[in-house]
Amino acid sequence: MPKLDTFNAVVLGAGGVGKSALTVRWGRNEFLEQYNPTIEEEYRCTADIDGERCILNILDTPGAEQFTGLTEGHIKFGQGFILVFSLIDERSLKELDLIRHQIYQTKGMDVPIVVVGTKMDLAHEREVSRGTVQDLALRWGHSVYETSAKRNWHVSDPFEDLVRQMRKRYPRDAYQRRRKRDVCVVM
Structure with a gap:
């Protein structure tokens, strides 16, 4: 059986925007009714995307304003990033720009990123317009x-978009060549 592509994704954004709800809905098809601030959760999900199976390790982080010191470590872990804001909280969108720049400083400009506005079902409370998005x-x-x-x-x-971007950015053959070069021999 061929080895599955495995990617590390990090979910970042302000507290209370729905990072965990989004991640758990995708990974387990469950909805978290109660809001409990996340300290840090890791999920390992196997998915079929474009007919190819892969493993996505997802690091669900606390609100960026709560644990700013941890963010750099989270960024180093990630190969791709899901930046989350709430459509009913305009401030949460502004915070993403700082996170995005921190990712660029740590990982460079050529890194897979998708941006997600959550809570679109709460249209009557919406603060971020479609034009702004x-x-x-x-x-x-x-x-x-x-x-x-x-x-x-x-x-x-x-x-799915993030996995496609990571497959393009980190192709399997380049990864396997790099792993062979990274062999360490202790004498």
């Missing part, structure tokens, strides 16, 4: 998705 996608050059973990709307789209 479209403008963000153009300015940042990243895919931007609107989702609802509660209703399971468009939840798989950002994860």
